[in-house]
Amino acid sequence: MPEDKKIIESKLLSVKDITICDATAQMITKARRDGVELCFDRAASMKPCPIGAESACCKHCSMGPCRMNSKDPYGKVGVCGATIDTIMARNFGRMVAAGTSAHTDHGMAMLDLFREVVNGRNTDYTIKDPQKLLDVAASIDIPVEGRSLQDVANDLYAELERTYTQVNGEIPFAKRVPPKTLETWRKLGIVPRGAMREIMEMMHRTAIGVDQHYENITKQACRTALADGWGGSMVSTEISDILYGTPSPVVADVYMDVLKEKQVNIIIHGHEPNLFESMIASVNSPTLIAAAKAAGAEGINLVGMCCSGAEMMARHGIPHAGNFTSTEAILVTGAVDAMGVDIQCIKQGLAKVAECYKTPLFTTNTRCHIEGAEHIEFDDHNPAACTDEIVIRAITRFKNRSLPIEIPRIVNTGVHGFSYEYINYMLGGSFRGSYTPLNENIINGRIRGVAGVVGCTNPRVKQDYVHVELVRELIKNDVLVLLTGCAQIALAKASLCTPEAACLAGPGLSEVCETVGMPPVLGLGSCVDNSRILTAASEMVRTGGLGNSIADLPVAGAAPEWMSEKAIAIGQYFVASGVYTVFGVTFPLVDNTKFKKLLFEGLEQQGLGKWGYASDPHEIARLMIAHIDKKRKALGIDKTRERILVDMADRRTLDAA
Numbered sequence: 011m012p013e014d015k016k017i018i019e020s021k022l023l024s025v026k027d028i029t030i031c032d033a034t035a036q037m038i039t040k041a042r043r044d045g046v047e048l049c050f051d052r053a054a055s056m057k058p059c060p061i062g063a064e065s066a067c068c069k070h071c072s073m074g075p076c077r078m079n080s081k082d083p084y085g086k087v088g089v090c091g092a093t094i095d096t097i098m099a100r101n102f103g104r105m106v107a108a109g110t111s112a113h114t115d116h117g118m119a120m121l122d123l124f125r126e127v128v129n130g131r132n133t134d135y136t137i138k139d140p141q142k143l144l145d146v147a148a149s150i151d152i153p154v155e156g157r158s159l160q161d162v163a164n165d166l167y168a169e170l171e172r173t174y175t176q177v178n179g180e181i182p183f184a185k186r187v188p189p190k191t192l193e194t195w196r197k198l199g200i201v202p203r204g205a206m207r208e209i210m211e212m213m214h215r216t217a218i219g220v221d222q223h224y225e226n227i228t229k230q231a232c233r234t235a236l237a238d239g240w241g242g243s244m245v246s247t248e249i250s251d252i253l254y255g256t257p258s259p260v261v262a263d264v265y266m267d268v269l270k271e272k273q274v275n276i277i278i279h280g281h282e283p284n285l286f287e288s289m290i291a292s293v294n295s296p297t298l299i300a301a302a303k304a305a306g307a308e309g310i311n312l313v314g315m316c317c318s319g320a321e322m323m324a325r326h327g328i329p330h331a332g333n334f335t336s337t338e339a340i341l342v343t344g345a346v347d348a349m350g351v352d353i354q355c356i357k358q359g360l361a362k363v364a365e366c367y368k369t370p371l372f373t374t375n376t377r378c379h380i381e382g383a384e385h386i387e388f389d390d391h392n393p394a395a396c397t398d399e400i401v402i403r404a405i406t407r408f409k410n411r412s413l414p415i416e417i418p419r420i421v422n423t424g425v426h427g428f429s430y431e432y433i434n435y436m437l438g439g440s441f442r443g444s445y446t447p448l449n450e451n452i453i454n455g456r457i458r459g460v461a462g463v464v465g466c467t468n469p470r471v472k473q474d475y476v477h478v479e480l481v482r483e484l485i486k487n488d489v490l491v492l493l494t495g496c497a498q499i500a501l502a503k504a505s506l507c508t509p510e511a512a513c514l515a516g517p518g519l520s521e522v523c524e525t526v527g528m529p530p531v532l533g534l535g536s537c538v539d540n541s542r543i544l545t546a547a548s549e550m551v552r553t554g555g556l557g558n559s560i561a562d563l564p565v566a567g568a569a570p571e572w573m574s575e576k577a578i579a580i581g582q583y584f585v586a587s588g589v590y591t592v593f594g595v596t597f598p599l600v601d602n603t604k605f606k607k608l609l610f611e612g613l614e615q616q617g618l619g620k621w622g623y624a625s626d627p628h629e630i631a632r633l634m635i636a637h638i639d640k641k642r643k644a645l646g647i648d649k650t651r652e653r654i655l656v657d658m659a660d661r662r663t664l665d666a667a
């Protein structure tokens with residue numbers, strides 16, 4: 011597929027080939043003028059290692075590293091005798107373990123804070139959503155009737171801790187899994203016990219000389235990934251909702267014009283909401299606002315990026331400046347007076363760019379220091395000490411601004427914050443909140459199916475382009491799209507997170523959107539909030555009419571511009587939950603191997619989902635829609651229809667709207 015290849019292999023030298031984000035494009039041009047290097051330039055000057063890209067090497071011991079030949083995958087084995095399938099399965103399993111550990115460690119930090127709030131040792135945070143606490147407790151069979159909130163909270167903490175530490179049995183949220191799906195997992199022996207145990211076993215099994223059957227390694231990869239989706243990530247989402255409030259639709263601005271030239275601009279970028287929540291308190295402190303005004307600023311402007319930004323946008327409507335590949339570019343504006351980061355997806359390259367534009371960069375989390383950045387440790391028990399200090403330092407930087415400022419004058423407004431609970435309410439109304447209307451609209455064909463489009467942006471592909479083209483085609487074909495993470499920001503920038511974007515959807519989906527007043531693409535929050543998609547899928551099964559397991563549903567997932575190991579963990583837990591999941595960019599496997607066949611076909615025959623791959627957005631859409639149609643047919647709710655391609659007229663319709 012020549013078009014496919016072009017997207018990946020173009021040297022990405024001209025700005026219009028690098029991104030469709032006009033603000034990022036403007037900043038790339040300015041950075042070139044200023045002689046500052048960004049991730050796009052580094053990607054262009056360093057080809058991806060072809061052997062690593064196909065996962066055809068192993069460095070698990072010092073008899074190697076051993077390199078296989080992807081043109082002749084069975085032509086040789088490693089010094090220990092490991093075959094290409096063992097090598098690829100081990101590498102894949104370790105990516106799943108790394109991604110799972112990221113989400114579950116994040117979830118554990120939320121649980122640590124919850125414990126301290128519940129036992130009264132932390133009074134800086136409170137339980138903002140007691141109803142959610144009761145709902146979560148009830149969902150895992152903790153008695154709630156007639157009990158005090160404190161008692162239920164104590165039990166909930168003890169129960170959820172098992173998600174991590176339990177050595178035997180099933181993690182608590184296994185109770186939420188549709189029975190037939192759970193039965194399949196039990197049969198395959200992949201119900202997670204506790205995340206720590208699964209990650210440990212995954213690492214052990216993939217060491218030299220342990221598990222050397224790709225099928226058995228894949229089972230543990232499923233089990234580990236499920237400890238993420240139904241474990242660490244789900245705990246993170248639920249506890250964050252309990253502590254900070256469950257999202258409901260909120261209007262929010264995206265793009266770089268959320269920076270304000272005359273204000274003190276502070277960006278928070280990373281993943282854990284506690285830092286961001288405390289920063290909201292700090293920027294609203296009358297003393298600090300007065301200090302900002304004394305320094306000549308009109309006020310203090312707090313903005314998010316990446317996943318903590320997506321989460322704060324969904325929960326509080328905090329403006330969002332851009333996704334993963336824009337985090338260096340935003341510093342090029344010269345308008346950022348401080349950037350505070352915590353964990354995950356924080357490019358080390360930020361330190362250099364921040365230095366060039368005299369923006370103080372602060373690391374705040376004990377797990378993430380960066381050489382060249384200043385560390386101000388964030389402590390849940392005294393959160394203001396860190397966030398107030400960042401504000402003070404930002405005010406100083408504002409006062410001493412010496413470089414010219416150039417803020418791309420582009421901003422878009424959209425609606426975000428579609429939690430699982432809100433979708434329930436939105437479709438069913440407050441008196442009969444339920445997923446029945448969604449299922450009915452799928453059964454009657456107005457909605458063809460549901461797609462989750464998630465994940466990162468990646469400087470190896472044109473930023474936002476694959477996300478936006480894919481989603482346009484999905485909604486045009488009446489597929490309702492759920493978004494999280496950096497994908498959500500790409501679509502928000504492209505104006506698709508608005509009710510008006512219903513005009514771009516097919517006739518069935520646009521009718522539903524217009525009736526309910528919702529956008530055809532629903533932003534759910536950060537990457538850990540992919541757990542909201544799992545909860546929604548379970549509810550669709552429970553509501554009835556669409557089969558007995560998640561694997562029966564006319565749904566599909568995609569991470570078209572992924573880059574992180576976390577995306578692999580997410581993909582694997584969707585696949586293990588029964589979802590067909592298509593990745594773009596590249597897939598770390600050698601073609602024509604048994605392990606690839608297992609991931610792309612075999613798992614589906616075991617009652618799970620399966621993986622797919624394509625780099626071209628229209629091909630990804632074709633694969634997803636074909637799968638949705640296959641599931642509709644199996645459910646007996648298919649009717650023939652053509653796949654519709656997006657044309658220029660559609661683009662003009664949106665511009666006009």
Ligand code: XCC
Nearest residue numbers: 317355465466495496537
């Ligand atoms: Fe990171 Fe979560 Fe990927 Fe974005 S989507 S690049 S993982 S910030 Ni999570």
Ligand code: SF4
Nearest residue numbers: 068071074076088090
């Ligand atoms: Fe080579 Fe085997 Fe060692 Fe891997 S574990 S580096 S394949 S000898």
